Each structure stands twice: as C-alpha cells, then as structure tokens.
Amino acid sequence: MKHIISINDFKKEEIDEIVNGGAEMIPYVNKKTLPPAAVLKDKPKVCLLFLEPSTRTLGSYEEAARLLGWPTRIVSGPEATSLMKKESFANTIRMFATQGAEILIIRSKEEGTARFAAEILEKSGFNNISIQNAGDGANQHPSQTFLDRLTILQTLGRLKNFTFGFVGDLKHSRTVHSLISSFTPEDKIQFKLVSCQETRLSPRYKRGLNILESESLNILRDCDVVYVTRIQEERFSDPLELERVKGRYKITKDVLDGWKKEVKIMHPMPYVDEISAEIRSDPRVIIDKQAWYGIPTRMNLLLWGNEHRFEKTLIPKMPELKKEIIKEAEIDQYLTSRKKEEKYFRPIRNGTVLDHLPFGTGDKIKKCLQTNKIFKQNNVIHNIERIPSQKLGIKDILVLENVFIPEHLFGLISFIAPQITFNILKDNKIRKIKAIVPEEISGVNSLPRCPNNLCITNYDPEGITKFKILQFPKSGENFLLRCNHCEREFTREEIIKII
Numbered sequence: 060m061k062h063i064i065s066i067n068d069f070k071k072e073e074i075d076e077i078v079n080g081g082a083e084m085i086p087y088v089n090k091k092t093l094p095p096a097a098v099l100k101d102k103p104k105v106c107l108l109f110l111e112p113s114t115r116t117l118g119s120y121e122e123a124a125r126l127l128g129w130p131t132r133i134v135s136g137p138e139a140t141s142l143m144k145k146e147s148f149a150n151t152i153r154m155f156a157t158q159g160a161e162i163l164i165i166r167s168k169e170e171g172t173a174r175f176a177a178e179i180l181e182k183s184g185f186n187n188i189s190i191q192n193a194g195d196g197a198n199q200h201p202s203q204t205f206l207d208r209l210t211i212l213q214t215l216g217r218l219k220n221f222t223f224g225f226v227g228d229l230k231h232s233r234t235v236h237s238l239i240s241s242f243t244p245e246d247k248i249q250f251k252l253v254s255c256q257e258t259r260l261s262p263r264y265k266r267g268l269n270i271l272e273s274e275s276l277n278i279l280r281d282c283d284v285v286y287v288t289r290i291q292e293e294r295f296s297d298p299l300e301l302e303r304v305k306g307r308y309k310i311t312k313d314v315l316d317g318w319k320k321e322v323k324i325m326h327p328m329p330y331v332d333e334i335s336a337e338i339r340s341d342p343r344v345i346i347d348k349q350a351w352y353g354i355p356t357r358m359n360l361l362l363w364g365n366e367h368r369f370e371k372t373l374i375p376k377m378p379e380l381k382k383e384i385i386k387e388a389e390i391d392q393y394l395t396s397r398k399k400e401e402k403y404f405r406p407i408r409n410g411t412v413l414d415h416l417p418f419g420t421g422d423k424i425k426k427c428l429q430t431n432k433i434f435k436q437n438n439v440i441h442n443i444e445r446i447p448s449q450k451l452g453i454k455d456i457l458v459l460e461n462v463f464i465p466e467h468l469f470g471l472i473s474f475i476a477p478q479i480t481f482n483i484l485k486d487n488k489i490r491k492i493k494a495i496v497p498e499e500i501s502g503v504n505s506l507p508r509c510p511n512n513l514c515i516t517n518y519d520p521e522g523i524t525k526f527k528i529l530q531f532p533k534s535g536e537n538f539l540l541r542c543n544h545c546e547r548e549f550t551r552e553e554i555i556k557i558i
C-alpha cells in the first residue's frame with residue numbers, strides 16, 4: 060500500500076510488519092547513524108502540512124527525516140497557507156505536489172482529508188507521492204497507533220493477552236479510535252473503557268471486542284496498560300457539555316497506587332490535568348518513552364512511504380449495476396390496461412416514470428437529478444405525491460417527460476427508494492426495470508452529502524462522497540453505510556434526510 064491513511068486499510072500482518080520495522084530503527088536513532096535503506100542518490104522530499112497544532116507528531120516526523128538525511132518542508136498552521144485566502148484544500152494539496160512533495164504528511168481538523176488528498180493527487184496525475192495521515196479530526200491517527208503498539212511491545216513484550224484500560228475522551232480521541240481498531244478479537248484483550256456518558260466510545264469501534272465499560276476508574280485496577288487521553292476541547296460544539304466533562308478523570312498517586320503494581324500508564328500527549336504532577340516521574344508513567352518511539356516509528360514510515368510511493372492505486376470503479384427487466388410491452392396496450400391510474404397524471408409516451416417511491420422521496424430524487432443536470436429547461440417534470448399504494452401505503456410518482464436517466468444514477472436512486480421501478484417509455488415500448496442497490500453509493504456532484512459536518516467532502520468543491528453499504532436491511536433493520544472519507548457510519552434515513 061502506498062499511503063498511510065487509516066489503520067482500517069491494513070491487514071494484521073502489515074500492521075505487525077510496520078511495528079517491527081519501527082523497532083529495527085531504534086539502534087539507528089540511538090546511535091544517530093544512517094539506516095542503509097536511507098542512503099539514496101535521489102532523496103525524497105518530505106512535506107509536513109499541519110493544519111492543527113502539534114508538538115510530538117510534527118517534531119518526531121521532522122527528527123525522523125533529519126536522521127534519514129532527507130529534505131523537509133514544514134508548513135504549520137492554516138495561517139501559513141492560502142487556505143486562509145479561501146483556496147480549496149484540493150488546490151493546496153496539488154500545489155505541494157507541483158512543488159515536489161514525495162512524502163506528504165497531513166494533519167487537519169476536517170475528517171477524511173488524507174484519503175481525499177490521495178484521490179485528488181491520483182486524479183491530477185501525481186502518481187509518485189505517499190500520503191501519511193497525521194490525524195484527521197476525530198477520525199484516525201495511524202502513525203500514532205504504530206508507535207503506541209511499538210511502546211506496548213517493547214514494554215510488555217506482547218500485543219496479545221492483556222488487560223487494556225482506556226480513560227478520558229474516548230468519543231473524540233483519534234488516537235484511541237486508531238489504536239482500538241488495530242486489535243481483533245483473536246488478540247484476546249480485555250478492554251476496559253472509562254468515560255462519562257458524553258465522551259463514550261462509538262459502538263462502531265467495539266465490534267467483536269471484549270469490552271467492559273464504566274464511569275468509574277475502579278474497573279482499571281487490574282489493567283496491565285492504561286491509556287489516558289485529554290478531553291479534546293476543540294472538538295466540542297456544546298460549551299456546556301464541555302464544562303460537564305472537563306477535569307472529570309485525574310490519575311493521581313492515590314489512584315495509581317490502587318492499581319496493579321506493574322501497570323504502565325500511556326498517553327499520546329499533550330495532557331492537561333488528567334495526569335497529576337506528583338506522578339509525572341513515576342516509572343509506571345511511560346509517556347516520555349512512548350513519545351520517543353515516535354521517532355523510530357516515523358523513520359520507518361518515511362522509508363516505507365518512499366519504498367511504496369510509486370505503486371499504482373487506481374481509484375476503484377463503481378461496481379457494475381445489476382438490474383432486471385421485469386416487464387416489456389407496447390405502450391398502447393400497456394396504457395389501456397392501466398386506465399385507472401390516469402386520474403393521477405397524464406400518461407407520457409416518451410421519457411421515464413419513477414414509480415413506488417416512498418412518500419417524500421420523489422422530491423429528493425428530483426433534486427439529485429437536477430444536481431446532475433439531467434433536465435433540460437423545457438422538460439416537464441411532475442412529482443405526484445401521496446398516491447395510495449398497496450406496497451407502501453402512500454407513494455410518490457415522478458413523471459419525467461422526454462427525460463432518460465443515465466444508468467450510473469440507477470443505484471443511487473434505488474437506494475433512496477428501494478422499492479422503485481424505472482418505467483422507460485420510448486419508441487412505443489415500455490420497459491419496467493428494477494435495479495439492485497449496489498454495495499457502494501456515490502454522491503455524484505456530492506449528493507447525497509455526508510451527514511458529518513466535519514467530513515472534507517462537505518468543504519471542498521471537488522469532494523465526491525462515497526458510501527459503502529455495510530448492512531443491507533433484513534427484517535426490522537435499516538441500511539447501514541460508512542462514509543469512505545470520514546469513516547463515520549449512518550443509516551439510510553440519516554443520509555436521505557439531508558438531500
């Protein structure tokens with residue numbers, strides 16, 4: 060793989076390989092000698108684009124690049140870029156590429172930026188750049204996961220069979236999201252999560268894992284490792300909610316002394332007040348060592364990026380549409396057999412009739428078609444609402460005279476209205492078609508939007524949403540979809556509500 064975007068893109072073996080690669084860099088950092096793989100005629104240009112504050116991630120990538128002897132460009136803070144002049148993120152990224160970036164490390168407050176950057180570069184023909192995600196909003200922080208895993212491996216000697224506590228803002232901490240996602244049920248880890256209601260970990264990170272949750276620090280007594288996190292103040296939209304959770308958990312000497320004797324306390328840092336000053340130098344608190352492992356880990360990530368950056372990662376094409384023609388007839392014959400429906404609309408002889416639309420979806424489909432510029436000015440479009448229906452109770456019908464919908468939109472429309480039939484009337488024939496909702500829905504021209512306001516696709520004019528369907532509805536269930544960029548999950552209702 061050429062980019063480091065999300066821990067979810069990596070197989071277990073690849074994660075292990077990268078962590079071990081980091082361990083191999085330790086002697087080179089200690090002795091300040093050049094690893095043989097870094098000796099190159101053509102040294103890659105490392106660019107660090109940090110649009111959120113950073114001390115450790117930025118500093119350790121910089122130190123890693125320095126130890127490799129590779130040229131580095133650092134851009135820290137959005138105010139150092141033309142983003143402040145309202146330039147788009149896509150254009151900013153393209154400019155870094157034009158100016159020679161070969162490994163481009165990005166941190167941003169928006170989510171999905173690293174994946175979006177990789178797509179934009181590929182579309183723009185920049186095929187030799189490795190993108191590395193140094194934190195995208197509350198979503199992912201994969202390089203931190205590699206260094207956290209290296210820390211655990213070096214300290215405990217294993218990454219399996221232990222009791223692993225997490226405390227603090229588990230809702231917004233990208234370090235926690237990435238790290239927990241790197242484990243599988245086979246690792247036999249007992250997770251213990253301590254947070255308040257407002258800062259609980261989303262269920263999407265918990266699938267299959269053995270997890271005990273509580274609001275009390277007491278459950279952490281038997282942990283081998285406890286990972287403490289800061290309340291991510293900058294990610295709270297409600298100041299009152301922030302006030303309720305601030306200062307809630309503090310690891311003091313008393314707390315620590317009540318825990319397992321050889322417990323190790325980790326923290327990605329920075330910390331505010333969640334680790335009390337009296338334990339700062341306690342040998343159980345291994346946060347300085349943990350931060351130090353960032354250097355060998357990121358040396359390895361830079362080498363890895365340089366080795367893989369020429370790989371081709373063609374953006375996968377949308378899966379082919381599966382459709383079924385359920386009826387084909389002469390228009391005249393068909394219309395005589397359907398006389399009773401004429402009271403709802405004047406039958407057309409050329410164009411498309413979208414039938415069996417759940418009430419309220421007719422307008423949404425019309426909007427999607429409009430955004431896709433399917434209609435010409437003089438097209439006659441009718442959305443007939445609230446027609447009695449056997450299947451749906453009431454339904455909408457969209458009558459599009461002289462309009463034919465391109466097939467790449469059938470999947471999206473079928474997702475908005477899963478019972479839909481496409482009636483195509485042309486050359487005195489009617490064809491009734493049902494399309495199967497594909498496994499991926501793309502927001503052509505960004506409709507449907509991602510319901511996450513922080514998703515980069517809602518910010519950049521070149522953002523194209525893509526949702527993977529994780530769950531098709533069985534009885535009593537809804538569609539469950541994951542945004543390809545910010546990785547958040549949504550139901551069908553949440554997505555179509557904002558069309």
Ligand code: NCD
Pocket residue numbers: 115116194200203233234288289291327328329
């Ligand atoms: C973390 C981050 O930026 O997500 N810091 C880091 O990279 N080591 C944690 C935080 O800001 O709380």
